[in-house]
Amino acid sequence: MKLLHKSLFYSLLFSIGIQSCKTINTQDQDVEVQLSAVSYNGNIKQIIDNNCFYCHSGESPSAGMDLTTYDNLVEAVKNRGLLNRINNASNPMPQSGLMMKEDRLKLKEWAEKNFPLEANTNSITVKTPTMYYKAPELTPINIDNEGFDFMTKMQGHWVGDIFLLGQKIPWFAFDFRAINTSQIHGLFEGGTMGNLFNTFFVAEYKGVKTIMLRNGGILADIYRTSYFVLTEAENNEYLFVDAYGGKDIMWVKVSFKDNKMKMVSYTSRMGSNKPSKHMEFNGSLLHSDLAQKASEKYNFPTKEVVKRFPNGMPLADWGEQYPVVTSASYMMQAGNKSYAELGELAQDPIQINDIENIATVDLSFKRSDLSKDNKISVYLSREPLTDNNGNFKTEYGYISEKMMNEVLLFPEISKSQNNFQLTYLHEGKCYLTFVIDNNQDMTPGKGDYYSESLALDLKAGKPLKIEVDNILKTIQ
Ligand code: HEC
Structure with a gap:
């Protein structure tokens, strides 16, 4: 079962095939290699x-x-x-x-043939157990000397645009807050399509006290987390590289300028290509009060070590068919399994229950309101999106820009889905408003259906259960 899922996943991930990795070498020179015509x-x-x-x-x-x-x-x-x-x-x-x-x-x-880098040696080398991969020596930044200021700078509600999987999305936000003395966390929750979280924490990597990034989520029904380690910190630029395979496999760079933050990531399909741009987020710091509160609450930032990796990253078992592990990445087909189950199956060294002070909300949609046969946008915001009379706060027929910038997350739930779990949420007060985007312009406005905003107080360890059947009004 597990293997079946894995092979499914790898056919997705390695569309060129791990066997064509530039960085992977074959030890056994006798392996017969069938070259296809061009590469x-x-x-x-x-x-x-x-x-x-x-x-x-x-x-x-x-x-x-x-x-x-x-x-x-x-x-x-x-x-x-x-x-x-x-x-x-x-x-x-x-x-x-x-x-x-x-x-x-x-x-x-x-x-x-779309510029193959290496000859396609498909069926032959995959089965060859003599393949090996030599990971580079990584030199993490020692935060006792430099780079620790990253943790302070990263805090806040960053709003901007993102380029992801070849698409430019005009509105996107990350809400980075401390979740304990030496860890900072941000999440993008997309709903049915998946999510993306980033957690930066003080770690000891091969004896060096440094900052690491746990990045991942569930996308296209695959659970994946990848770990990065800080190897450059200069001029307000911080480079995190794959904590096993280094920069050739993938990397994330975060840079700050004035009130702006840019996060760029490059990936290589686990070494089968040269890294190319995967994601670029450009945001401005719109609010810092929530992050400030969190940092006071947790006495952030300190250099307390959250997790030690004395020998570097434990390598996952990617299954018999894929003996060559090139990355500190942990993956599993998601199906209907919970986050906790997936983390365990994927051999993720840090699992959801190891992350302190994050909250969960279980939504169940009864669908006897106006959400029947519609997808539902779930707006989680700092301020209520509806006023005391229950009217949606609009400007020229649309949600006002000011209110839009109060939005922390807005996952979309497909029309056939009646249950959805919001995970990796920050603790504290926030509001939930449900919207049916009738004209599908991704912006709440005139003619869309909505529910009155609901005040929540999120606490770790106490999952909230919310039954939704109150999408009854139309934005005027
Ligand atoms: C002896 C020198 C020389 C050799 C050898 C040569 N080139 Fe050029 N190439 C040039 C010069 C000079 C230009 C600019 C003038 C022109 O466009 O003709 C140029 C221009 C080009 C351009 C147009 C670039 C543009 O942006 O306009 C292409 C494409 C090109 N070369 C491809 C090749 C390829 C492919 C080869 C080998 C198969 C090759 N060249 C070998 C000298 C050379």
């Missing part, structure tokens, strides 16, 4: 080096175009008409005349 490392790089290197490399390459790296070559094919030039007899590249037809066809095929 960058297999033959394309050689063709380019032989024919273009002389002019398109070095400090001032012809046309300002260096063709010695994979990324640059892909860029040139996509945006600089490379395929046209190498096939254009009256204006050829190289200038001395067309290359052999065979080589030109290989480049064309390579582009058509």
Whole structure:
């Protein structure tokens, strides 16, 4: 069962296949490798080096175009008409005349196959138990010397936009608050589509007191957490790299400027590609009062160690089919299992019940109100979105910008889902308002249905149960 789930997951995650990892080496040279026709490392790089290197490399390459790296070559094919030039007899590249037809066809095929980096050796190497991966030595920042200021800077309610999975989402927020003396936590809860949490904590990594990041959530029905360790802290920029595979596998950079915070992450499909941009969040600090309260309550920040990893990260068992672990990542197919069960199955070194002072809310929708056959947006906000008369606070027919910026989370629950658990929530007072987005513009406004805002006081260890059947009004 477990393996079945895992293979399902890996087919999702490693669409190129872990066996093509650039960073993975095979020990056994006798392994027979079947090369498919084209790949960058297999033959394309050689063709380019032989024919273009002389002019398109070095400090001032012809046309300002260096063709010695994979990324640059892909860029040139996509945006600089490379395929046209190498096939254009009256204006050829190289200038001395067309290359052999065979080589030109290989480049064309390579582009058509979407630029494979390595040959596809699929069925053969997967079963080879001799594959190994040598993780780099990581040098964490010692927070007794530098970098500890990160914890203070990260606090607050950051509101801005995000680029995620190739999409730009215009409104997004992270609410980072202390959850104990030396740990800070923020969550994006998307509802049915999944969630994303980030928890920064003081850790001891191979004997060095440093800051680590636990990042993860449930996305596309996969539970995943990944651990990062702080390896650079300079000029208001903090770099966290995969706590096992380092920067080649994935990394997150957080930088601060004036009242702004930028968080960028790069991932490599567990080493099968060069890392490329996965997410970029740009936010402004809108409110810091909730974070301030939390920091007073927990006497934050101190350098008290939350978790020790004396020998680095424990490596998960990714299943027999995938013997090569390249990352401090812990994964499991989600299905209908609870967070606690998933953490255990995934061998996650920190599980939800180990995280102090976070709260849970269980929502159940009866659907005999206006939510029948509709998806429900659940707005969790600092201030109520409805006034004393139960009217939705609008401006020109829409939720006012001021109120929108009070929103901490707004998960969407699909129309077929009648139960949903909100996890990883901050303790304290907040409001819940349910909205049916009739015109599907993702903004509460005229004609949308809503419930009056409900005041909550969230406490860890005491899950709230809320039955929802009060979406009865229409925004005027
Ligand atoms: C002897 C030098 C030389 C060699 C060898 C050479 N190039 Fe060029 N390349 C140039 C110069 C100079 C230019 C700029 C003038 C032009 O566009 O013709 C250029 C321009 C280009 C451009 C257009 C770039 C743009 O943005 O307009 C492409 C694409 C290109 N080269 C691809 C190649 C490829 C692929 C090879 C090898 C198969 C190659 N070149 C080999 C000198 C060279």
